[in-house]
Amino acid sequence: MVRASNNGFTPHLFPFSGKGEGFIALISVIIITLILLTMTATLGTKGFLDRFNILEGEAKETSAGLAAACVETARISIADEDTQYLPSNQILCLEWPCSGEDDDKKCFVESVTHDSPNSGESTILTNASYKGATTRYEVVVTRDINISIPIVSWKEF
Numbered sequence: 001m002v003r004a005s006n007n008g009f010t011p012h013l014f015p016f017s018g019k020g021e022g023f024i025a026l027i028s029v030i031i032i033t034l035i036l037l038t039m040t041a042t043l044g045t046k047g048f049l050d051r052f053n054i055l056e057g058e059a060k061e062t063s064a065g066l067a068a069a070c071v072e073t074a075r076i077s078i079a080d081e082d083t084q085y086l087p088s089n090q091i092l093c094l095e096w097p098c099s100g101e102d103d104d105k106k107c108f109v110e111s112v113t114h115d116s117p118n119s120g121e122s123t124i125l126t127n128a129s130y131k132g133a134t135t136r137y138e139v140v141v142t143r144d145i146n147i148s149i150p151i152v153s154w155k156e157f
Helices: 023-080
Strands: 088-093 106-114 121-130 133-142 151-156
Touching: 023 088, 023 106, 023 121, 023 133, 023 151
Parallel strands: none
Antiparallel strands: 088 106, 106 121, 121 133, 133 151
């Protein structure tokens, strides 16, 4: 019969070497956890802020469309009427029925100034706001012999 002898060595499943042996592993786990939490929070915040940037872009696009609608309305009024079309903060409601004062579907023809009758040029100033985004256009048009109103210049300010 053969006897197994371990020569005085007792195997341990979880050996314990002494104080402070698990300190490096514990600190490593804490640091890695903090790095992962920071990355997760940063990516989550980025997605949250990107959503607001997209909404602001859509609001600016809508306000630009509203201001352009006012420019076209003023061009039509200049073509239909005599050269003395002189609105002052004319409000144009772009939905029916026109709602209250705080409605978002409005634009303003601030002014139309006519240069000398010989040049036939008129300057149209329009303004529109939508959800905090504002667009102001200054458009110079000229009156043609064929009653068309071509655009000379169009700029946002």
